[in-house]
Amino acid sequence: MKNKFRTALALAAAGALTLTGCSDPGTGTDSSGPVDWPAQDADLSGTTLTIWAAQNSNTVPDSVIAGFEELTGAEVEVVTIPDPYEQGVQTKVATGDKPDLAFWQPTASQLTALNASQNLQPLDDAPWLDSYKPELRDITGILDDTRYAALITTPAVEGVYYNKEVFAANGITETLTDWDSFLQTARDLKDDGVTPFYEMAADRWGTQWWVQVQLADAAADGLWDRVNANEEKFTDPTIQGAIETYQGLIEEGLFNEDIKTATFEDQGAALLAGDAAMAVQVNSFFGQLQSLADTAELDQKIGFFPISPSGNVGTFIPDQSNALVAFKTGDADREAAARQLLSYWLGDGYGDFVNAQQTVSLQTGVETPADVPEALLAVSDSLADSVGSMQALAIANPDLYIFLADMIQGTKTPTEVAEATQAQFEELAKAQGAEGF
Amino acid sequence: MTANITLSKGTARRRSDHPLWFLIPALVILVVFFFVPTLSNFVYAFTDWSSFKSAINFAGIDNFTSLFSNGTLLNALKVTLVYAVLVAIFQNLFGLALALLLERDTRVNRAVRVAFFIPVIMSALAVGYIFQALLKPDGALNGIIGALFGTEVAIPWLGSTTWTIVVVAVVHAWKWMGLSMLIYLAGLKTIDEDVLEAARLDGANRWTMFRSIRFPLLAPAVTFNVATALLGSMNGFDIVQATTEGGPGGTTELLNIFIFRTFGQGLFAQATTMSLVLFLTVTILAFPVIRFLRKREDVL
Incomplete structure (x- = not known):
């Protein structure tokens, strides 16, 4: 009896080990090739999108979400990841937990830390790129010649x-x-x-x-x-x-x-x-x-x-509150919906967004609100000839x-x-x- | 003969009442949540697992050599040991003092015991943040001291590279002293009233009674309390993270905080290696400590 029991224990342990194996649970799906960008107002009834945000960025998307939900019927949920935000997100992603979108520092080092080529959707031919002021378009968000992050506010x-x-x-x-x-x-x-x-x-x-x-x-x-x-x-x-x-x-x-x-x-x-x-x-x-x-x-x-x-x-x-990344979740519909939300954010929703946030606009077609403080305008002006x-x-x-x-x-x-x-x-x-x- | 039969019958019945496979659910949980993580800890420490790439390759003892050649790990280990010893001392002093003060079963004492036990069930992070606020240069503690002495006091309790580790250890001990108190109270209750009475008749005063009779008879409680406080605080993280985050100047950077920082950098394999080092340190330390404490119980 005792021996049988021991054998069972050993078997159970060995089995569990084999199951764990030596694979990274954070490995993303390997979908590649060009993607389509749904129209900003395409119907998304029944779709729920999750955005991860930090304690200081979790109210940033409010106006965008309200507009997007009304326009498309989608539901967007903001989940606050406690500080230190970057470590929390990396840990979750490493163990296989991913949102549809997340606030993320759009720098090479931080995109590398998320294993961007595996986990993130490329945003190379996003419809909003031409709306950026020319000097800000390629300032950040790019790793190994692929764009992974969408800049929403001035770095x-x-x-x-x-x-x-x-x-x-x-x-x-x-x-x-x-x-x-x-x-x-x-x-x-x-x-x-x-x-x-x-x-x-x-x-x-x-x-x-x-x-x-x-x-x-x-x-x-x-x-x-x-x-x-x-x-x-x-x-x-x-x-x-x-x-x-x-x-x-x-x-x-x-x-x-x-x-x-x-x-x-x-x-x-x-x-x-x-x-x-x-x-x-x-x-x-x-x-x-x-x-x-x-x-x-x-x-x-x-x-x-x-x-x-x-x-x-x-x-x-650039920091975490300046940009968003879209994750490869393996669900093509939700991935497309996430891209649609970004298109809306930096498209029809951008004017409302800069007004609600009282922040400097990154786009030529959208005016910066009149009551943005002078110091912030000075910061934004210095951006064009600043270095990384x-x-x-x-x-x-x-x-x-x-x-x-x-x-x-x-x-x-x-x-x-x-x-x-x-x-x-x-x-x-x-x-x-x-x-x- | 009769007795034998009853016995074997009894065993048989017990066997059929409690078949061994009843253990399986508990065993599964133990294996999945304890054995496998511990074993993975051993395995991943020898790989190059990181957040930067998806492949995990065997890396030999690379992680160990780079960790030990860099002084940070040894410093963190030293800080962890100092912290654990301080916590063990304070927690047991506070716990024992409380148990002796609140030994009699009066209504007031019962209420006060509950009050001192509350920190034990509080969230450690909450405790840490509360103390961080209390101990700030413009915090409540300095305010109270200032009011007592009638001067402005701005002692940076969490800002000294020498003394902050002691302060944080006291906070840790404060949180857990209720548990030590409870165990010491239970220990005091087991002491035979006859022994105490005999001592009293022999004319022993309170201090002699405590030193020569009650404290030696508390040995099992001391073993449990010292061992759990010492080995438990080696795994300390939450209180220190909430109060100092390892500062000032890295003087309270426990190994777990260092592991957390390394993990946060995406160096998962290195973090795993460190936690293996911590696991081994605790294990190596546990045997002599518990052996020594058990030896003290031989007087019983």
Whole structure:
């Protein structure tokens, strides 16, 4: 009896093992070839589409969904994936769970992370592409010459948000046009007893902007191509130098005293109150300011300019709320319906969408609403001649921000930050099978 | 003879009452949700499984060599061990103190026991977020201290690269101390009243009674509490993720947080390798710890 039991147990275990096997449950269906794009108003009664969104993007599609449901009879459900959003989505997709559409950062590194060629629908001949402003059409969303993401709002730009009143009170009237005058202004402000820069190392993620804006010129010169090919490393002078400069500025006392414990919320409040003159940040920071003040107050107080070593070149970094991807779910009807929703979103529904979101229009035929704050218009204007960030151009997105926060806390030196970032980058590149690693 | 017959009859009846195949449902669940994941853990650690491609290839001990050559894993292991030891100490101190305070079965004590047990059934993430809010530089704790001393206090409880791990361990211990209390209370109840009375007649004071009689007799409860607190907190994640996310400066980055971060990067095989390392560490640690604690029970 006992032996029989043991045999049964062994058999059960072996059977279960065989069933699991060594296959990736996230593997998508392999449908290829050109796809058709249904008319925006084709009837979709009885079809339910699911959109995955993050906590800060789950209300973005509201106006589009309302219009689309009325037009087509489809039902669209938004499912909020808790933060950290990207990790949650990747984990779900890896275990075989997929929505029809999802908000997703349209950069090469993040599209790679979703295994785009296997899991995502190509959007190459989408009907809305010609409506984009020409300079924005191909700015992002493309991996290995295939378009996988539909850009719906202006990508974020890393640059300097400043308090106009603090600048005026200290006699700064001219636009800061290069790195040296930017730092000189900061030093002058410090001499006048004003905190020049505000950084939020407790929340960590904003720390990388300071390094990335310093790399704008190098990025325009192909820095990330060389890093992607393992011809240049984070530990080489360009990137490590930028990290050291950042550390130097902090040690010089140009930042807020509570840099180690300050959070994203603190940063917004401090800039708005004029406790600090400037913050290097991205669009979501302005979103935070909008939750604290109305457009009139923001127009009066907050300005934006891009900065790079050579001048005013911005560094763009599309994030999850800027774009959507459509998944290969294996159900041809729902895949077509997902494409139809995107066509509507960037087609007949786009005007309502930019109005409902009070955001800058990406399309020549759709006007930007009149009450979009000035700073956001400045961000959007800087986009045309901006260069890609690490996230946009590098094949992998290492945790540079965590290592930089460690540096600010004092547990890593700039050299160790560069080493840790390089080691992680190599690990990721190797996993992708990138050449040269 | 008669006795034998009854016995064998009894066994036979028990056999037919409880046939072995009744175990199958439980066994299936055990195999599917426990054995298979554990075995896959061993298998996937030796592959190159990632989110970047669909093929999974055998990669030998590649993951192990790259992990051990990079200092982060060893640092995370060290942090995890320090955290586990701190949690084991605090949770048992708090639990034992509560059990001794609330030992008598009065109406008030019963109510207070329930109050202290509530954190155990609360969501660990909720506990973490509540404490994160309390411990902020402008949080309630500093507010209370400030009001008591009449000055502005802005201690960054979660911002010290040296002490934050202790603070987070205290939060973890606070959440679970109700469970330790319950087990210590049960242990105290099993102590024979005659032994205590004899001690009292011999003139032992409360401290002597505790040190020489009650604490030694609590040995089984200590074994259970220390072992579960130590080994359980090696698998800690939720509270630390909610309070510090591994910061400041990586000083509270438990192995599980590191695994979560690696998994989030799409490096599934590396994350699996780390969890295998954690599994092995817990196993290796469990045997001597439990053996030592069981040895203490020999006095009984």
